[in-house]
Amino acid sequence: YGYGKSYNSFKIKDMNQQLLVLIKPDGLKKSLTGNILARLSETKLEIVAAKMVRVSRELAVEHYKHMKDKPFFEDLIKYIQGELHDRRKVMAMVYWGDNAITKVRQLAGATNPEEADPTTIRGSYGRITTKGLYENVLHTSSNELEAEREIKLWFQPEDIIVDLYPTKVIEVKMEK
Numbered sequence: 001y002g003y004g005k006s007y008n009s010f011k012i013k014d015m016n017q018q019l020l021v022l023i024k025p026d027g028l029k030k031s032l033t034g035n036i037l038a039r040l041s042e043t044k045l046e047i048v049a050a051k052m053v054r055v056s057r058e059l060a061v062e063h064y065k066h067m068k069d070k071p072f073f074e075d076l077i078k079y080i081q082g083e084l085h086d087r088r089k090v091m092a093m094v095y096w097g098d099n100a101i102t103k104v105r106q107l108a109g110a111t112n113p114e115e116a117d118p119t120t121i122r123g124s125y126g127r128i129t130t131k132g133l134y135e136n137v138l139h140t141s142s143n144e145l146e147a148e149r150e151i152k153l154w155f156q157p158e159d160i161i162v163d164l165y166p167t168k169v170i171e172v173k174m175e176k
């Protein structure tokens with residue numbers, strides 16, 4: 001007899017996560033919606049919300065507020081608003097399921113399309129503009145905190161078919 005430590009045997013629980021995915025204006029202009037959705041369906045994740053969005057400057061700036069000191073910030077805002085592609089819309093979706101963030105980020109590939117593995121979505125379809133902006137056809141949240149902030153920014157609770165975050169009932173007064 002003696003005593004020592006042993007590992008608890010337990011099954012690692014599935015970790016359901018959700019994240020925001022945007023098909024950016026270059027993805028729409030290049031007619032890649034179907035291809036991107038098909039690639040993402042390899043993950044077997046569920047789409048729990050989807051819509052086309054005309055992106056206001058306010059939404060764009062709020063979405064990319066952590067990039068506001070970057071030299072390419074104004075171009076990034078123009079890009080996500082569709083001003084560089086004459087497509088003033090993005091397709092916004094919430095993907096949900098086991099390990100969703102890692103699965104989608106892996107399929108999307110590196111931010112810089114030149115460094116992205118060529119088999120990834122960005123590696124296949126992205127490009128760097130002459131000005132140096134990365135046009136990488138989709139946005140994906142990179143962690144749970146960012147995902148929560150972004151999903152709440154882009155979607156109302158009733159737009160999402162599962163309850164991802166706690167909600168409260170509010171009274172909305174309409175001006176006549």
Ligand code: CDP
Nearest residue numbers: 072076110111132133134135136139140142
């Ligand atoms: O989109 P992702 O999370 O992979 O990258 P990010 O660092 O959050 O940057 C947001 C977006 O800014 C990228 O997707 C690119 O479109 C753009 N970007 C760029 O044009 N040049 C860089 N050096 C970095 C980012």
Ligand code: MG
Nearest residue numbers: 140141142146
């Ligand atoms: Mg990011």
